[in-house]
Amino acid sequence: MKSPSQPRDRGIPEATVARLPLYLRALHGMAERGIATVSSEDLAGAAGVNSAKLRKDLSHLGSYGTRGVGYEVEYLVYQISRELGLTQDWAVAIVGVGNLGRALANYGGFVSRGFRVAALVDADPEVVGDTIAGLNVEHIDDLEAVIVRRGVSIVVLATPAAAAQKVCDRVIAVGVTSILNFAPVVLSVPDGVDVRKVDLSIELQILAFHEQRKAGGPLMAVDGQ
Amino acid sequence: MKSPSQPRDRGIPEATVARLPLYLRALHGMAERGIATVSSEDLAGAAGVNSAKLRKDLSHLGSYGTRGVGYEVEYLVYQISRELGLTQDWAVAIVGVGNLGRALANYGGFVSRGFRVAALVDADPEVVGDTIAGLNVEHIDDLEAVIVRRGVSIVVLATPAAAAQKVCDRVIAVGVTSILNFAPVVLSVPDGVDVRKVDLSIELQILAFHEQRKAGGPLMAVDGQ
DNA sequence: GCGACTTTGTGCATCGGTTCACAAAGGGAT
DNA sequence: ATCCCTTTGTGAACCGATGCACAAAGTCGC
Numbered sequence: 400m401k402s403p404s405q406p407r408d409r410g411i412p413e414a415t416v417a418r419l420p421l422y423l424r425a426l427h428g429m430a431e432r433g434i435a436t437v438s439s440e441d442l443a444g445a446a447g448v449n450s451a452k453l454r455k456d457l458s459h460l461g462s463y464g465t466r467g468v469g470y471e472v473e474y475l476v477y478q479i480s481r482e483l484g485l486t487q488d489w490a491v492a493i494v495g496v497g498n499l500g501r502a503l504a505n506y507g508g509f510v511s512r513g514f515r516v517a518a519l520v521d522a523d524p525e526v527v528g529d530t531i532a533g534l535n536v537e538h539i540d541d542l543e544a545v546i547v548r549r550g551v552s553i554v555v556l557a558t559p560a561a562a563a564q565k566v567c568d569r570v571i572a573v574g575v576t577s578i579l580n581f582a583p584v585v586l587s588v589p590d591g592v593d594v595r596k597v598d599l600s601i602e603l604q605i606l607a608f609h610e611q612r613k614a615g616g617p618l619m620a621v622d623g624q
Numbered sequence: 625m626k627s628p629s630q631p632r633d634r635g636i637p638e639a640t641v642a643r644l645p646l647y648l649r650a651l652h653g654m655a656e657r658g659i660a661t662v663s664s665e666d667l668a669g670a671a672g673v674n675s676a677k678l679r680k681d682l683s684h685l686g687s688y689g690t691r692g693v694g695y696e697v698e699y700l701v702y703q704i705s706r707e708l709g710l711t712q713d714w715a716v717a718i719v720g721v722g723n724l725g726r727a728l729a730n731y732g733g734f735v736s737r738g739f740r741v742a743a744l745v746d747a748d749p750e751v752v753g754d755t756i757a758g759l760n761v762e763h764i765d766d767l768e769a770v771i772v773r774r775g776v777s778i779v780v781l782a783t784p785a786a787a788a789q790k791v792c793d794r795v796i797a798v799g800v801t802s803i804l805n806f807a808p809v810v811l812s813v814p815d816g817v818d819v820r821k822v823d824l825s826i827e828l829q830i831l832a833f834h835e836q837r838k839a840g841g842p843l844m845a846v847d848g849q
Numbered sequence: 850g851c852g853a854c855t856t857t858g859t860g861c862a863t864c865g866g867t868t869c870a871c872a873a874a875g876g877g878a879t
Numbered sequence: 880a881t882c883c884c885t886t887t888g889t890g891a892a893c894c895g896a897t898g899c900a901c902a903a904a905g906t907c908g909c
Contacts, residue, residue, distance in 0.1 A: 663855090663856065663857090664856075664857070664858095665856085676859095679856090679857065679858060679859085680858080680859075682857095682858090683857085683858055683859075687857085687858075689856080689857050689858080690856085690857080691855075691856050691857040691858080692854075692855045692856050692857080693855080693856070693857090694855095694856070694857085695857090
């Protein structure tokens with residue numbers, strides 16, 4: 400009783416969602432090299448995952464493969480893009496134009512498909528008014544107005560830790576529900592708001608942990624207790 | 625028959641390892657504010673996790689709490705730091721000094737404790753020889769020599785996608801087993817090498833997915849098939 | 850010194866995610 | 880038209896992580 404070739408399941412597992420962009424990237428590469436169809440085995444290889452997992456992931460979107468053949472690259476690109484919401488474009492605001500914010504603004508790669516940096520905002524009068532990556536840096540006092548005027552729906556927080564929660568509260572107050580946080584703080588947000596965090600320091604610490612393990616475990620402390 | 629107050633379990637769950645830096649950050653904040661002891665409830669709150677989870681995480685390191693009281697902040701900071709390997713300092717090399725690499729080099733915050741940027745490497749003759757964040761940028765041809773000479777054990781890849789795998793192979797060849805990858809590619813590495821990846825584009829795509837859901841699900845395509 | 854109170858550490862049930870392994874489905878050759 | 884080969888889609892077992900709920904352990908006041 401299931402209609403075939405239709406996205407049916409509204410509830411896609413979070414782990415699957417996190418991998419879809421990976422598949423999409425691999426597929427884009429294949430499309431560029433003129434590959435028309437791909438098997439789950441090959442695509443999984445390119446994305447660095449297990450083929451069974453890939454098939455199960457894709458099965459959550461619908462039945463888009465052909466048994467005995469594989470998946471049509473272009474079609475799959477479209478389906479995944481649509482599922483991820485990349486067929487529309489998203490206006491992103493970057494708040495905090497320090498080292499990192501500036502790098503993000505200039506880093507063309509990450510706004511490749513579907514995303515557009517629509518505003519830069521900072522508190523430092525020294526940088527407000529500057530043009531970075533073709534955009535005028537606006538003052539933090541105008542935060543709400545800028546968000547609304549530019550139709551921003553995703554905010555990237557690249558402020559100092561101390562300012563992040565405040566900015567976060569303000570953008571949520573004007574309806575933003577998606578935040579990418581680079582500040583090293585745990586943001587507290589109401590239900591319905593998604594926060595993803597990127598913390599370089601944490602990543603390094605995790606690496607250090609494993610590195611230490613490989614080097615022979617935590618040093619046995621000489622002190623008895 | 626278990627010795628109390630000793631780190632006993634050599635196998636700490638990966639999920640726990642990923643949260644330890646979070647606890648550590650919260651604890652540092654508390655130490656600075658002069659808080660001497662903290663309950664699992666409070667610490668969990670500050671780290672944004674459930675208190676049962678926090679207690680179970682800490683229990684993997686040993687029995688460092690006092691029932692009826694809580695955890696001693698300074699002591700716990702030390703134990704977690706030691707477990708994560710932050711009592712020694714780690715020399716980090718940043719390969720690729722473009723927008724992002726430069727921002728990372730200048731971003732003092734993330735090298736706060738235990739980490740030290742020991743080398744910057746790039747392929748562009750234009751930037752080789754420049755001084756960034758007090759460090760001389762060295763040429764990619766000298767990559768291996770620099771890694772060895774400076775005792776680098778963690779490499780941060782901030783190169784263009786096309787160059788990442790090559791650099792990765794080379795640093796692994798001279799013994800590096802911990803890599804933090806910012807390039808949007810899936811690195812293939814031998815067993816025993818840890819790679820963690822940070823991909824801004826992927827994070828945005830995940831946010832877009834949820835944002836679209838909130839806005840009423842993927843648009844029902846008008847075309848029948 | 851004792852009892853009430855607080856908070857840890859953990860056994861257990863549960864859940865989401867991964868992996869295996871195979872039946873079902875399609876394509877292509879003869 | 881039929882058979883064989885390839886590859887998908889998925890049922891089911893497994894595995895790690897989560898969260899509840901409580902006994903054990905310790906503190907503090909009297």
